[in-house]
Amino acid sequence: MSKKLLSVSVCAAGLMLGVSHSAWADLLIGVAGPMTGPYASGGEQMRAGAEQAIADINAKGGVLGQKLKLVVGDDVCDPKQAVSVANTLVNKGVVFVDGHYCSSSTIPASEVYHDAGIPMATISTSPKVTERGLANIVRVTGRDDQQGNVAASYLARNFNGRKIAVVDDKSAYGKGLADEVAKSLADQKAKVSLRESITAGEKDYNVLVSKLKAAGIEVLAYGGYYTELGLILRQAAQAGLKLAVMGGDTLTNTELLSAAGPAANGVMFTFGPDPRKNAEAKDVVERFRKAKIEPDGYTLYSYATIQVFAQAAERARSVKPEAVQKALRNGTYSTVVGPISFDSKGDLTRPGYVVYRWSGNQYGYAN
Known part of the structure; x- marks a missing residue:
């Protein structure tokens, strides 16, 4: 084999390896919240929801042929720690963030993701989250x-x-x-x-x-x-x-x-109306309960957040953050908490709140 032919063959092999690596590389998804500290059970709801959503999406082939991998950030609901977590997630190469939990963490962390061009979806309810005009953020719950x-x-x-x-x-x-x-x-x-x-x-x-x-x-x-x-x-x-x-x-x-x-x-x-009662959530709720996890609180909202990312990427036909970000506020997404769509600020178009009451060890709708 000539040196020229050998060089061409090596280049071709290198290109093939590059294509293969790109096609099969994991897409890193961040979930950030209080995984330790006084509000750790809230962070655990987020983690559990994201983990199950990623497992279910990967079982169906992933997103555009690529598997999702979760990267967890613990901000302890502390604003300074939240900024540190955000920088760490950006440096690790996440393409999307599910977080944060506390509004006081979400607000400063979202500035970091915005500067890095990383889209995010949050459960934080402070109006300030979406009133600052950041194009990278949507909210899967209502506002205070x-x-x-x-x-x-x-x-x-x-x-x-x-x-x-x-x-x-x-x-x-x-x-x-x-x-x-x-x-x-x-x-x-x-x-x-x-x-x-x-x-x-x-x-x-x-x-x-x-x-x-x-x-x-x-x-x-x-x-x-x-x-x-x-x-x-x-x-x-x-x-x-x-x-x-x-x-x-x-x-x-x-x-x-x-x-x-x-x-x-x-x-x-x-x-919001209890998502565990949604027909769209029935199979997912059963999977959680088989795993001895009650998907209460924000568990299913975190699951829905990952669904929104996956559907936005499919709609954009790209997993690149800038493409996903542009797609996020367009159209309606089918999720376990019901249909989700966002307005120009990134808020839910139909938030809906109801009143609940604790009775014994569970909560239900108040009269």
Whole structure:
């Protein structure tokens, strides 16, 4: 064989190897949230949903002939750690991000993904997530101003004349939700008797409990996460203070029951219509339950996020981040939480919130 022919043969082989490598390389998908720390059970819901979605998609051949591989980032719901996680995921070459969980993490992390041209979908509910005009982000849930209005309307209708306190944990999510509830209550001529804030992460909330008791508060509208609310309710019960409680979407978490004990019974919260009841989710729910995982809270929303990526890539006929990003806000996606489509900001076109109530160790629609 001549040197020229040998050179051509080697080049051809190299090109074939390059094509093969490109065709079969794993597509890295990031999931980012609190995998450790006080809100780790929320992060675990996200991880479980993403893992199952990826397993199901890969079992059907992947996306455009390429298999998906999950890369997990633990931000502990800390804004600085979230930025570090975002940079790590970008450097690892993810093409899409499912995350983050806490709005205070999602907001700064999304700037990193935006600068890197990486599309993302989040469950974070702060309006600021989509009000900054970032083209790379969509939200698979509703917003705090939407769920705040639903919560306030329920309270105004069912607890008219009761003394209401609005309390938040100072987080982007918690304060934002509490502010929206207070605003909507005022719009509906329902008086807020007490407006307070706590510091997340503390173990003693008896000062707040004393203020609630002294003011004769009967209804607590809370903006924040389940861990702190559980402690507040446990300490209120110990002080002989019985409260009707309304919170937001993070109260789907069963960790509330551990933190609050019997005081969690009757706690109300806003969340989207239960996706476990969707016909589209039946087979997926069964797979989770066979694996001894109850797909409550955000588990199926995380699953749906990966479905949205896969369908956007198929629609774009490309897995390149810039192509997926352009496709994300166009059309409707079929998911386990129902049909999903986004407006020009990246918000759901039909968010929908309903009120739930904890009873025993499970939650169901409130009357």
